[in-house]
Amino acid sequence: MLSPRASQIRRMFTAVAPRYDFLNHLLSFNMDRLWRRRAVRLLRQTISARDALCLDVCCGTGDLSLELSRQGTASIVSCDFSHAMMVLNRKKIIRQHVEHRIRIVEADALCLPFASRSFDAVTIGFGLRNLESAREGLEEIWRVLKPDGKLVVLEFSKPVTPIFKTLFRFYFSCLLPRVGNAISRHDHAYTYLPDSVSEFPDQLQLLGIMRECGFGRVGFVNLSGGVAAIHYGEKLDDGETTNRMADRFVQS
Numbered sequence: 001m002l003s004p005r006a007s008q009i010r011r012m013f014t015a016v017a018p019r020y021d022f023l024n025h026l027l028s029f030n031m032d033r034l035w036r037r038r039a040v041r042l043l044r045q046t047i048s049a050r051d052a053l054c055l056d057v058c059c060g061t062g063d064l065s066l067e068l069s070r071q072g073t074a075s076i077v078s079c080d081f082s083h084a085m086m087v088l089n090r091k092k093i094i095r096q097h098v099e100h101r102i103r104i105v106e107a108d109a110l111c112l113p114f115a116s117r118s119f120d121a122v123t124i125g126f127g128l129r130n131l132e133s134a135r136e137g138l139e140e141i142w143r144v145l146k147p148d149g150k151l152v153v154l155e156f157s158k159p160v161t162p163i164f165k166t167l168f169r170f171y172f173s174c175l176l177p178r179v180g181n182a183i184s185r186h187d188h189a190y191t192y193l194p195d196s197v198s199e200f201p202d203q204l205q206l207l208g209i210m211r212e213c214g215f216g217r218v219g220f221v222n223l224s225g226g227v228a229a230i231h232y233g234e235k236l237d238d239g240e241t242t243n244r245m246a247d248r249f250v251q252s
């Protein structure tokens, strides 16, 4: 059962689905394509295995799943809870003739219908911020990853240089909502975007949450001056994780 907030988020994404890709590329000046490419490149070693199985959570219209496929991932599960997004995703999969590689599953990211330790890698692009609890989302991802499995989170973040920060704030909080709401014909979806980004943890805070959720070898890369960031980490093998959990228990 979805919470009232999750149902509202699903309704919003369902409403903007038909114009989602167009607005993504327009409002990011096409940078979103480069960001996804870089995010997947970080998984190069894992996805190059012949039998690599990846999960793309909050996949939306599937651009990150398609990028995983383009960079050679053998099998991908593309997962989202908005049916409208998944219909568009399916059309793109068929258009690009990759039905044999990408399977789509409609599901809530906080309650994934997969056995524990199933995936070699998990990606989540511009999705974590939308979950009721980013921490619970990361814990659920941790559960479905195999030991040593890799996580890549692509998400809007906080710009790091002062002048750019001011210019970007004007664009992101004043211009983008007007253009986005008008073109999507939704009264608040693109007002929700900057609001949700400002409430989301910054680069270092997210890194800390990932560690607390049991991810090791974590790090992040700023994109376009910190407008977005890629966070990455690994599910430590169970022995290491147990030790880390014990450390945390002792420290607290």
Ligand SMILES: C[S@@+](CC[C@H](N)C(=O)[O-])C[C@H]1O[C@@H](n2cnc3c(N)ncnc32)[C@H](O)[C@@H]1O
Pocket: 006, 009, 010, 013, 014, 024, 057, 058, 059, 060, 061, 062, 063, 064, 079, 080, 081, 082, 085, 107, 108, 109, 110, 124, 125, 126, 127, 130, 131, 132
């Ligand atoms: C901003 S879009 C990102 C889509 C895609 N990953 C991309 O890179 O463009 C966020 C997606 O997350 C999905 N989403 C939000 N909360 C979710 C949840 N609890 N479970 C599954 N999907 C969710 C929405 O339906 C939407 O398609």
